Amino acid sequence: MSERRSGMAKHDFSGRVALVTGAAGGIGRATAIELARAGAKVAVADIDLDHARNTVSLIENAGGTALAIRVDVADPVSVAAMVKTTVDRFGRLDFAHNNAGVMGGGRPLVEMPDEVWLRAIGVMLTGVFYCMKHEIPAMIRGGGGAIVNTSSGAGVIGVPNQADYVAAKHGVIGLTKSAALENITKNVRINSICPGTARSRMVEGWLQGSEEAERQVASLHPIGRIAEPEEIARAVCWLLSDDASFVVGATISADGGYTVP
Secondary structure, three states: OOHHHHOOOOOOOOOOEEEEEOOOOHHHHHHHHHHHHOOOEEEEEEOOHHHHHHHHHHHHHOOOEEEEEEOOOOOHHHHHHHHHHHHHHHOOOOEEEEOOOOOOOOOOHHHOOHHHHHHHHHHHHHHHHHHHHHHHHHHHHOOOEEEEEEOOHHHOOOOOOOHHHHHHHHHHHHHHHHHHHHHHHHOEEEEEEEEOOEOOHHHHHHHOOOHHHHHHHHHOOOOOOOEOHHHHHHHHHHHHOHHHOOOOOOEEEEOOOOOOO
8 A cells, every 4th residue: 555545654753843834724734734644743823723723623633733823924923922832832843834825916017906915925925034033943942953935836937927926935945045054053954845736725716616727727737737735745744854854955846847947
Protein backbone atom coordinates (compact mmCIF):
# COMPACT_ATOMS: atom_id res chain seq x y z
CA MET A 1 0.00 0.00 0.00
CA SER A 2 1.39 3.43 -0.92
CA GLU A 3 2.05 6.06 1.74
CA ARG A 4 -0.56 8.32 0.10
CA ARG A 5 -3.29 5.70 0.27
CA SER A 6 -2.40 4.32 3.68
CA GLY A 7 -2.38 7.72 5.38
CA MET A 8 0.89 6.86 7.12
CA ALA A 9 3.17 9.79 7.94
CA LYS A 10 6.70 9.63 6.59
CA HIS A 11 8.27 11.89 9.22
CA ASP A 12 8.45 11.60 12.99
CA PHE A 13 7.61 14.97 14.53
CA SER A 14 6.88 13.62 18.01
CA GLY A 15 7.56 16.24 20.68
CA ARG A 16 7.54 19.05 18.11
CA VAL A 17 5.15 22.00 17.99
CA ALA A 18 3.94 23.48 14.71
CA LEU A 19 2.01 26.62 13.76
CA VAL A 20 0.10 26.82 10.48
CA THR A 21 -1.66 29.96 9.24
CA GLY A 22 -4.45 29.78 6.70
CA ALA A 23 -5.23 26.37 8.20
CA ALA A 24 -9.02 26.52 7.95
CA GLY A 25 -8.92 24.72 4.61
CA GLY A 26 -6.92 23.84 1.52
CA ILE A 27 -3.15 23.57 1.75
CA GLY A 28 -3.02 24.92 5.31
CA ARG A 29 -5.52 22.37 6.60
CA ALA A 30 -3.72 19.56 4.77
CA THR A 31 -0.38 20.64 6.24
CA ALA A 32 -1.79 20.86 9.76
CA ILE A 33 -3.25 17.36 9.44
CA GLU A 34 -0.01 15.94 8.00
CA LEU A 35 2.05 17.49 10.80
CA ALA A 36 -0.30 16.10 13.43
CA ARG A 37 -0.26 12.68 11.78
CA ALA A 38 3.54 12.75 12.15
CA GLY A 39 3.19 13.45 15.87
CA ALA A 40 3.44 17.23 16.14
CA LYS A 41 1.14 19.33 18.28
CA VAL A 42 -0.38 21.89 15.93
CA ALA A 43 -1.67 25.42 16.35
CA VAL A 44 -4.30 25.84 13.63
CA ALA A 45 -4.56 29.56 12.89
CA ASP A 46 -6.94 31.36 10.56
CA ILE A 47 -9.16 34.42 10.43
CA ASP A 48 -12.08 31.96 10.06
CA LEU A 49 -12.19 30.45 13.54
CA ASP A 50 -15.12 28.13 12.86
CA HIS A 51 -13.34 26.39 9.99
CA ALA A 52 -10.09 26.37 11.98
CA ARG A 53 -11.99 24.49 14.69
CA ASN A 54 -13.15 22.03 12.03
CA THR A 55 -9.51 21.36 11.19
CA VAL A 56 -8.78 20.79 14.87
CA SER A 57 -11.67 18.33 15.07
CA LEU A 58 -10.26 16.37 12.13
CA ILE A 59 -6.88 16.20 13.89
CA GLU A 60 -8.31 15.26 17.27
CA ASN A 61 -10.63 12.63 15.80
CA ALA A 62 -7.53 10.98 14.33
CA GLY A 63 -5.81 10.99 17.73
CA GLY A 64 -3.73 14.16 17.33
CA THR A 65 -3.38 17.31 19.41
CA ALA A 66 -4.29 20.74 18.07
CA LEU A 67 -5.46 24.19 19.07
CA ALA A 68 -7.56 26.63 17.01
CA ILE A 69 -6.51 30.29 17.06
CA ARG A 70 -8.19 33.19 15.31
CA VAL A 71 -5.62 35.45 13.65
CA ASP A 72 -5.55 38.28 11.17
CA VAL A 73 -1.99 38.02 9.86
CA ALA A 74 -2.17 41.60 8.56
CA ASP A 75 -2.46 42.79 12.18
CA PRO A 76 0.82 42.69 14.12
CA VAL A 77 -0.94 42.56 17.49
CA SER A 78 -3.00 39.57 16.38
CA VAL A 79 0.11 37.77 15.09
CA ALA A 80 2.05 38.39 18.32
CA ALA A 81 -0.87 36.98 20.30
CA MET A 82 -1.05 33.92 18.02
CA VAL A 83 2.59 33.01 18.62
CA LYS A 84 2.33 33.70 22.35
CA THR A 85 -0.79 31.53 22.64
CA THR A 86 0.96 28.69 20.83
CA VAL A 87 4.01 28.80 23.08
CA ASP A 88 1.93 29.27 26.23
CA ARG A 89 -0.19 26.23 25.35
CA PHE A 90 2.46 23.86 24.00
CA GLY A 91 5.66 25.16 25.61
CA ARG A 92 7.71 25.80 22.47
CA LEU A 93 7.64 26.41 18.71
CA ASP A 94 9.58 24.24 16.26
CA PHE A 95 7.83 24.61 12.89
CA ALA A 96 5.78 27.23 11.09
CA HIS A 97 3.99 27.19 7.76
CA ASN A 98 3.04 30.78 6.92
CA ASN A 99 0.31 30.10 4.41
CA ALA A 100 -2.55 32.59 4.85
CA GLY A 101 -3.72 34.10 1.58
CA VAL A 102 -6.48 35.90 -0.27
CA MET A 103 -7.65 35.98 -3.88
CA GLY A 104 -6.02 38.43 -6.25
CA GLY A 105 -7.85 41.50 -7.47
CA GLY A 106 -8.66 40.05 -10.88
CA ARG A 107 -8.45 43.34 -12.75
CA PRO A 108 -5.84 45.49 -14.54
CA LEU A 109 -3.43 47.38 -12.32
CA VAL A 110 -4.79 50.79 -13.33
CA GLU A 111 -8.31 49.71 -12.32
CA MET A 112 -7.35 48.09 -9.02
CA PRO A 113 -8.76 49.85 -5.93
CA ASP A 114 -6.14 50.84 -3.38
CA GLU A 115 -7.85 48.80 -0.67
CA VAL A 116 -7.67 45.62 -2.78
CA TRP A 117 -3.93 46.11 -3.34
CA LEU A 118 -3.27 46.90 0.30
CA ARG A 119 -5.23 43.87 1.54
CA ALA A 120 -3.35 41.49 -0.74
CA ILE A 121 0.04 42.87 0.26
CA GLY A 122 -1.02 43.07 3.91
CA VAL A 123 -2.08 39.43 4.16
CA MET A 124 0.32 37.66 1.82
CA LEU A 125 3.55 39.67 2.24
CA THR A 126 3.40 41.86 5.33
CA GLY A 127 1.62 38.99 7.09
CA VAL A 128 4.57 36.69 6.43
CA PHE A 129 6.89 39.40 7.78
CA TYR A 130 4.85 39.73 10.99
CA CYS A 131 4.69 35.96 11.43
CA MET A 132 8.43 35.44 11.05
CA LYS A 133 9.18 38.44 13.26
CA HIS A 134 7.51 36.62 16.16
CA GLU A 135 8.11 32.99 15.20
CA ILE A 136 11.88 33.25 14.81
CA PRO A 137 12.62 34.47 18.37
CA ALA A 138 10.32 31.76 19.77
CA MET A 139 12.19 29.12 17.78
CA ILE A 140 15.58 30.45 18.84
CA ARG A 141 14.55 30.24 22.49
CA GLY A 142 13.77 26.55 21.93
CA GLY A 143 17.05 25.79 20.18
CA GLY A 144 16.00 26.29 16.56
CA GLY A 145 13.32 25.38 14.07
CA ALA A 146 12.15 25.54 10.48
CA ILE A 147 9.76 27.79 8.55
CA VAL A 148 8.09 27.38 5.18
CA ASN A 149 6.45 30.43 3.58
CA THR A 150 3.84 29.94 0.87
CA SER A 151 4.62 31.80 -2.33
CA SER A 152 3.07 30.62 -5.61
CA GLY A 153 3.77 29.82 -9.22
CA ALA A 154 2.75 33.46 -9.57
CA GLY A 155 5.76 34.28 -7.39
CA VAL A 156 8.15 33.55 -10.26
CA ILE A 157 6.17 34.64 -13.35
CA GLY A 158 3.82 37.46 -14.30
CA VAL A 159 0.05 36.98 -14.54
CA PRO A 160 -2.22 39.57 -16.20
CA ASN A 161 -4.85 41.17 -13.97
CA GLN A 162 -3.22 39.79 -10.81
CA ALA A 163 -0.63 42.47 -10.03
CA ASP A 164 -1.44 42.50 -6.32
CA TYR A 165 -1.19 38.72 -5.94
CA VAL A 166 1.93 38.46 -8.11
CA ALA A 167 3.71 41.28 -6.29
CA ALA A 168 2.95 39.77 -2.88
CA LYS A 169 4.10 36.29 -3.90
CA HIS A 170 7.30 37.59 -5.54
CA GLY A 171 7.93 39.50 -2.33
CA VAL A 172 7.57 36.38 -0.21
CA ILE A 173 10.46 34.76 -2.09
CA GLY A 174 12.78 37.72 -1.51
CA LEU A 175 11.71 38.04 2.12
CA THR A 176 12.35 34.34 2.65
CA LYS A 177 15.86 34.53 1.18
CA SER A 178 16.89 37.45 3.38
CA ALA A 179 15.40 35.95 6.53
CA ALA A 180 17.03 32.59 5.75
CA LEU A 181 20.50 34.14 5.53
CA GLU A 182 19.98 36.16 8.72
CA ASN A 183 18.86 33.21 10.82
CA ILE A 184 20.58 30.02 9.66
CA THR A 185 23.45 30.55 12.11
CA LYS A 186 20.77 30.59 14.81
CA ASN A 187 19.58 27.14 13.70
CA VAL A 188 16.40 28.40 12.06
CA ARG A 189 15.95 27.18 8.47
CA ILE A 190 13.61 29.19 6.26
CA ASN A 191 12.40 28.25 2.77
CA SER A 192 9.47 28.98 0.49
CA ILE A 193 7.20 26.79 -1.58
CA CYS A 194 5.49 27.74 -4.83
CA PRO A 195 2.34 25.67 -5.35
CA GLY A 196 0.39 25.51 -8.54
CA THR A 197 -3.39 25.55 -8.36
CA ALA A 198 -4.53 23.29 -5.51
CA ARG A 199 -8.04 22.52 -4.38
CA SER A 200 -9.33 24.79 -1.62
CA ARG A 201 -12.44 26.75 -0.73
CA MET A 202 -10.85 29.78 -2.39
CA VAL A 203 -10.12 27.92 -5.62
CA GLU A 204 -13.53 26.24 -5.67
CA GLY A 205 -15.13 29.66 -5.25
CA TRP A 206 -13.07 30.93 -8.15
CA LEU A 207 -14.04 27.98 -10.38
CA GLN A 208 -17.72 28.27 -9.32
CA GLY A 209 -18.37 24.61 -10.06
CA SER A 210 -17.64 25.01 -13.77
CA GLU A 211 -16.12 21.89 -15.32
CA GLU A 212 -14.94 23.97 -18.26
CA ALA A 213 -13.18 26.43 -15.95
CA GLU A 214 -11.47 23.55 -14.15
CA ARG A 215 -10.35 22.05 -17.47
CA GLN A 216 -8.91 25.41 -18.50
CA VAL A 217 -7.01 25.79 -15.23
CA ALA A 218 -5.83 22.20 -15.33
CA SER A 219 -4.55 22.70 -18.87
CA LEU A 220 -2.14 25.38 -17.61
CA HIS A 221 -0.30 22.66 -15.69
CA PRO A 222 1.65 20.21 -17.88
CA ILE A 223 0.71 17.45 -15.45
CA GLY A 224 -2.86 17.96 -16.69
CA ARG A 225 -4.73 18.45 -13.43
CA ILE A 226 -5.20 20.58 -10.32
CA ALA A 227 -3.26 19.51 -7.22
CA GLU A 228 -4.79 17.92 -4.19
CA PRO A 229 -3.78 19.98 -1.12
CA GLU A 230 -2.15 16.93 0.46
CA GLU A 231 0.40 16.88 -2.36
CA ILE A 232 1.59 20.35 -1.39
CA ALA A 233 1.42 19.54 2.32
CA ARG A 234 3.83 16.65 1.91
CA ALA A 235 6.33 18.94 0.22
CA VAL A 236 5.96 21.45 3.06
CA CYS A 237 6.55 18.74 5.66
CA TRP A 238 9.65 17.58 3.83
CA LEU A 239 11.04 21.13 3.93
CA LEU A 240 10.31 21.32 7.66
CA SER A 241 11.89 17.94 8.35
CA ASP A 242 15.50 17.00 9.01
CA ASP A 243 15.51 15.36 5.56
CA ALA A 244 15.87 18.93 4.25
CA SER A 245 18.55 19.89 6.78
CA PHE A 246 20.84 21.44 4.13
CA VAL A 247 18.06 23.33 2.31
CA VAL A 248 18.26 27.03 3.18
CA GLY A 249 16.57 29.97 1.46
CA ALA A 250 15.29 27.77 -1.34
CA THR A 251 12.23 28.28 -3.49
CA ILE A 252 10.67 24.89 -4.18
CA SER A 253 8.11 24.57 -6.95
CA ALA A 254 5.24 22.11 -6.52
CA ASP A 255 3.23 23.30 -9.49
CA GLY A 256 2.76 20.40 -11.87
CA GLY A 257 5.14 22.03 -14.33
CA TYR A 258 3.23 25.33 -14.50
CA THR A 259 6.37 27.49 -14.37
CA VAL A 260 8.73 25.23 -16.32
CA PRO A 261 10.04 27.26 -19.30
